[in-house]
Amino acid sequence: MHSLDAIFKPRSIAIIGATTRKGSIGREILRNLFDYEFNGKIFPVNPRYENIHSVKAYPTVLSIPDAVDLAVIIVPKEHVMQAVEDCGRKGVKGLVIISAGFREVGGEGIKREEAIVAAIRKHGMRLIGPNCMGVIAAIPDVQMNATFSPAAPSLGNLAMMSQSGALGVAILLAAQKLNLGMSYFASVGNKADVSAPDLLEYWENDPHTDVIALYLESFGEPQRFFELSKRISKKKPIVVVKSGTSAAGARAASSHTGAMASLEVAVEALLQQAGVVRVSTIEEMIDVVAGFARAPVPRGNRVCIVTNAGGPGIMAADNVEAQGLVTAELSPKTQEAMRRYLPPEASVRNPVDMVAGAGPDEYEKILDLALADDGVDLAIAIFVPPLMIEPIEVMRRITRVGRAYDKPVLSVLMAEERYYEMIPREIPDAVPFYKFPEAAANVAAQMNRHREWRAVPAGKVRTFKADAKRARAIIDAKIEVGGGYLAPSDAYDVLDAFGFPVCKHRTVATDGDIAAAAKATGYPVVLKVVGEGIVHKSDIGGVVVGIDSRDELLAARKEMEKKLRAAGAWDAVTGFLVQEMASAGKEVILGVVRDPRLGPLLMFGMGGKYVEILRDVVFRVMPVTDIDAAEMVHRIKSYPLLEGVRGDVPVDIDFIVECIQRLAHLVTTIDGIEELDMNPVMVHPERAHCRVLDARIRVRAAKASI
């Protein structure tokens, strides 16, 4: 038995704080439980009543003679702890705390919440809340609506979680209107115990649940969330609204990678990599889950639009193409068959416009022909009721054809409100229906993106031969002295230890023999200034490239000192770096920044001086598989530049993909790296010429990560 069964499959529930006062939460929850016909025993608990809602009331949970699986607690915040303790003593295993006044109010509230968490751990209880609006289990054996929501779902195949009670109510209202059935609903509030990963795990193999929807403000445990959702998404679509990504603002932005890694970027990377269907609004969430809950996932991206009105057909086609789907090319045979069935004014090319006279028979026949066409993966049927044609009958026929094929059919009904209310009643198994073609096109696109993600193989995490000991020694030494930026040669050494092709280089003190260093690396060389406080060296004249001789080198050094003195930066200079000059190629950037919540974020993109302006980069969270690494390279907008356009020879893409995996290996092997930039990495058609031209590594100060 799963520990959450006490919450979602209780046989008996105590309502601690039940009352008879109309409109109070203590009454509404009780009434909802009775109205929803809970398939078990309900025990109201309130010392001030003999009976509530015609049922015997008990002064405390301890006075209930029967065993209690679940307690719903609604008493004022000061009394919650007592109720929790009573439940523990009673042997209650599941708690839903509706009461507010905990972590969300700060101060004393945080302490109150911590005490409750300690108590449930002690008693082996699981807890939803506090500060939530309750839970629903619509599954046949349970039929529990322990919320105070004015709307409750019918039984269906959608499990839903909302971190916000208010949005939870809004979602339930919208779902009710569409007759979008649910298996479970949970409003989790402060998530003191149960959070999204627990529910994902609970719903993963639940036979009643085919689709999962989450409204999240935070992830709970991001790594666990990631692993679970990546696994579950292969079987059940997970649709997520993730909010709360705006206010985070910019981080300390000393590295290029750090400057571009906002919380939104990190969240987007995590969700995309996990195969989660991310939607941006609650309305879109409802639209999309209705699609997944009531239609199969398409097997391709070719959409056929069938309509009785031109304008909506055009709107659908525009949005289908704008979203990266394809308007299907119907076979000549299909077109011919449609032509025989339709009046001459009709258009049998996609979008198929049957014109205004089309009734139930035409919808059934033409949609049947469209779905039978091998070139069609999904159909959108649009109906604008003309006078004299009955919308419900048309919708019924669309549903009948839709149910006969293993291809999704999305319908659009542009009609009076009352018809939307009739559909759920009249056609309980209706295909997903929308009010506007744009919404249907968007749902089709989300379904298709999910299909594409599912089709990608899982991939493997590669490791490489590396001198981890050497790298770790460098990093640990820096941690010892309080962290900060590694000296350039140390940064190169760390990378070299993990197999990156760093430029040949020598570090020389301010008064050292740079000419000897240049002789060792070989001309042409690059001269760079070294100094811990100097961040953007090239901006202040601290980098000279293409030095061909000793004389040029010494002149460059002299000029550099002059410039840095002028810029007031000379005092920070501790020496010079002389390094081999790599032959020209294409510049890319690889980087890592550690997010305090999500762990290391890997970045790849077009590199060079202007990387922050062009922002043609892509992020991924750990673990990064071979498939992820290849996808990162292909996903940047400038990818064609790497592949070679206008006569260019392609660079060694495999080398880049390998570098990304090496970097993932490095940051998961060596602890303590906060930020890392390799910018640029010069890439060439030939791997032997690829080089890391510059690198910076920032190490954390003490044991704890920032």
Added chain:
Amino acid sequence: MHSLDAIFKPRSIAIIGATTRKGSIGREILRNLFDYEFNGKIFPVNPRYENIHSVKAYPTVLSIPDAVDLAVIIVPKEHVMQAVEDCGRKGVKGLVIISAGFREVGGEGIKREEAIVAAIRKHGMRLIGPNCMGVIAAIPDVQMNATFSPAAPSLGNLAMMSQSGALGVAILLAAQKLNLGMSYFASVGNKADVSAPDLLEYWENDPHTDVIALYLESFGEPQRFFELSKRISKKKPIVVVKSGTSAAGARAASSHTGAMASLEVAVEALLQQAGVVRVSTIEEMIDVVAGFARAPVPRGNRVCIVTNAGGPGIMAADNVEAQGLVTAELSPKTQEAMRRYLPPEASVRNPVDMVAGAGPDEYEKILDLALADDGVDLAIAIFVPPLMIEPIEVMRRITRVGRAYDKPVLSVLMAEERYYEMIPREIPDAVPFYKFPEAAANVAAQMNRHREWRAVPAGKVRTFKADAKRARAIIDAKIEVGGGYLAPSDAYDVLDAFGFPVCKHRTVATDGDIAAAAKATGYPVVLKVVGEGIVHKSDIGGVVVGIDSRDELLAARKEMEKKLRAAGAWDAVTGFLVQEMASAGKEVILGVVRDPRLGPLLMFGMGGKYVEILRDVVFRVMPVTDIDAAEMVHRIKSYPLLEGVRGDVPVDIDFIVECIQRLAHLVTTIDGIEELDMNPVMVHPERAHCRVLDARIRVRAAKASI
């Protein structure tokens, strides 16, 4: 009197094709006219009836004893022409033809429509339709609903046009639900006569109309549409859904500019430049027009969010920031005043979370404080009804405060459907209300974009001293010989005639003396192959840069011939171009492509070999003012590169802005240019070093533009 008054302000209407058959269009229109209490006389026309709808019927319009201003024609397509002729003879000045079977069906239908247009021109009539669903004039003196729509708007300040009848019905249904009042509504169908520009002009100074909304599939006359909407947008917001931009597909793409100028790009440029508020879905259109119709335009972009629930507040803040608005910083005074009024759990920092207990008084007080803060330009008030608090009273108070300030207040009510239905009844002047915070945030963003556009001065179209005669002679000569690409030196001459700084250059025949040419331009030089069929010269080895001496030049020529022979391209070579080597700078592109419907499209962006991949370009339609030109330069993503980052000196931005205006001057002065690319134009901090490095001009074949 305006010629459209016959349509929108008739004193008497003939319904030609009126019937008594339930559900038929001929009956529904008649019933709608009576139900809407048309403030004039209605004459049913149908030879088969004595009376229709208790009113005397006439066999033809000619037999009506009174004068007739407007005729609504519903007869089958074969009889429409006769009805139109009768109307002409009767002296009817306005026609609305509902009947279908004209241009939209092709073939005979086109001829039928052309005959009707000829007839209305002859009789001096104006026509809406054919193939439309009718017109509405809700203004008090008229009260005409001459549509067969099941929904009709109340009187309001919104004038609306739909090119699609089906979407027109959908819009009317949605508007009715929100009690979104209208002054006029027109479904224009095939637009044989009256189209969007006519209606814009008609509504421009209409005292009943404050906001205009259009659903467009095509522009009618794009140039007239552009000029009118640019002028009117300064006074009345014009909200547009423009569809039908997807299928157009790629054009013949021999120039960079042409390859990037899709119809969607052109349409977007036109609408943006005209200050039109473009929305992408019908739902968004309804949301946005409700905002403009019922709230003032904000004076800034700082938004205060007031809520009684955390989640929706976060959703609003996320979307506000994602849309480029700012979450306002409330003054300490405001925060203090709010703090005094709210419980300790409340948050008085924006988003202001009053927590679930907040009722009508809190909403009124806190919203008042927010709006009184000078740092707030717009407020979003979110209400999720808890138990025991009455939504309608809260909405009433929000409206009361909102109406007391000249700042927009958008409200979000997340409640049961019945409350949305109650608001229009209970609070006729309600502030705009939405179901989800995301929608309100989007409306706020659209209103703010409109404010920003209004604030930009109109700008002036500059002309320059130019040798138009010389340029025209070159173009005309090419037209004479059938058009196509100008020889490189001719293209340079055309640009030189309009004041562009082209590189010094010499054209030499295949066996000519290239060394003499190089001596004339001065070393270093660039050698380019010349030949009409050779499009991407550099891809096949037809360009060599950085030639420093005669020996290098001859070697380069030899090598070039070898490569081109190998590529099988040598036969197309007619000679060489030797040109001065410009000093390195930043590469930009300027171009023009002529759109068959929208005229010349001007393009500016980051240039060079990879322009089509990076696609960091912006388009504008004519006329391009000084303000437009400056805005084009600022709008590209890479603009910071031009301004100089990381120690770079800024390039001469004024030079680029001037070039854009010179190009606009060129293409509006000289007829016959189909495509023009200047790529790259090398720009420098100093204007004297800026150069056009390569240019191609394609000239049309005959008199008519493609």
